[in-house]
Amino acid sequence: MSTADRGPLRLGTRKSLMATTQSQLVADALTEATGHAVELVGVTTEGDVSKALLAQIGGTGVFVNALRDRLLAGEVDFAVHSLKDLPTGPADGIALAATPARDDPRDALCGPCKLADLPRGARVGTGSPRRVAQLRALRPDLDVVAIRGNADTRLRKVADGELDAVVLAHAGLRRIGRLDAVAEVFDPDQMLPAPGQGSLALECRADRDDLRALLGTVDDPMTRACVTAERTVLAVLEGGCSAPVGTYAAEVEEELHLTAAVAAIDGSRQIRMSASGHPDDAEQLGRDLAHRLLAQGADQLMGERD
Numbered sequence: 001m002s003t004a005d006r007g008p009l010r011l012g013t014r015k016s017l018m019a020t021t022q023s024q025l026v027a028d029a030l031t032e033a034t035g036h037a038v039e040l041v042g043v044t045t046e047g048d049v050s051k052a053l054l055a056q057i058g059g060t061g062v063f064v065n066a067l068r069d070r071l072l073a074g075e076v077d078f079a080v081h082s083l084k085d086l087p088t089g090p091a092d093g094i095a096l097a098a099t100p101a102r103d104d105p106r107d108a109l110c111g112p113c114k115l116a117d118l119p120r121g122a123r124v125g126t127g128s129p130r131r132v133a134q135l136r137a138l139r140p141d142l143d144v145v146a147i148r149g150n151a152d153t154r155l156r157k158v159a160d161g162e163l164d165a166v167v168l169a170h171a172g173l174r175r176i177g178r179l180d181a182v183a184e185v186f187d188p189d190q191m192l193p194a195p196g197q198g199s200l201a202l203e204c205r206a207d208r209d210d211l212r213a214l215l216g217t218v219d220d221p222m223t224r225a226c227v228t229a230e231r232t233v234l235a236v237l238e239g240g241c242s243a244p245v246g247t248y249a250a251e252v253e254e255e256l257h258l259t260a261a262v263a264a265i266d267g268s269r270q271i272r273m274s275a276s277g278h279p280d281d282a283e284q285l286g287r288d289l290a291h292r293l294l295a296q297g298a299d300q301l302m303g304e305r306d
């Protein structure tokens with residue numbers, strides 16, 4: 001039976017506002033491009049129910065595995081993930097069918113003022129070692145507090161006065177309609193985003209060639225090149241989404257320009273490097289840059305915890 005005979009395509013998604021919003025965006029783009037109706041199927045993942053800090057429950061895969069299980073069981077046709085939540089390793093039987101055009105990949109400070117204007121010792125919340133390390137490098141005096149929960153919950157801690165500010169992904173804030181909370185968008189020179197941040201991933205079963213072709217209609221090749229370079233850095237450094245690794249790849253005069261940094265969690269040191277190459281060589285570009293970081297002592301920096 002071909003895809004066209006099955007009725008609406010079933011899109012597996014997490015149930016948070018951010019997830020359903022980005023899934024609906026993809027659904028609409030697919031319907032527009034192919035004429036196929038798409039229906040959202042909400043799935044609860046381990047990352048949605050666990051109260052542990054992401055770094056403690058292992059990070060990689062907690063938002064993703066339940067969706068992949070539904071794909072493999074044939075209960076949904078494809079899934080939409082935030083690409084930065086996807087582990088870098090391949091998943092058996094699963095294909096990355098498309099990476100749509102990327103949203104703003106940068107991090108944003110949400111609070112009453114810009115980072116430089118926060119008072120000494122201000123309490124700033126984030127659960128990500130990458131953001132912790134870079135915040136401490138920028139403002140060693142801050143009290144950086146570990147938090148988790150969805151973006152709305154984190155913003156509420158600022159509104160309630162429990163925290164002075166939080167750092168969140170600009171793309172996610174836009175998707176939940178909360179750009180009003182943004183006081184400052186960090187330039188990648190100040191804070192390098194997580195590999196794949198701001199980008200979405202469409203996955204389906206690897207044996208569904210019909211679906212792979214259909215989903216490929218919303219793929220953006222330059223986004224794929226950028227996130228491939230970024231995620232290859234992370235893979236070579238053997239870090240998950242909770243590693244203190246920041247990356248940023250973008251098209252500059254038809255070349256792919258990649259910057260990556262590894263930071264000590266206490267903010268005391270950072271190793272940062274850049275490289276350029278052809279977008280077709282994105283993986284090689286990422287691999288070479290990661291090896292240059294390792295040659296400068298990146299693995300030792302990442303091993304340090306406080």
Ligand SMILES: NCc1[nH]cc(CCC(=O)O)c1CC(=O)O
Nearest residue numbers: 082084168169171172197198199
């Ligand atoms: N860690 C959870 C997560 N996964 C994707 C996003 C934001 C949206 C994106 O990067 O595409 C977020 C929230 C955040 O980091 O602020």
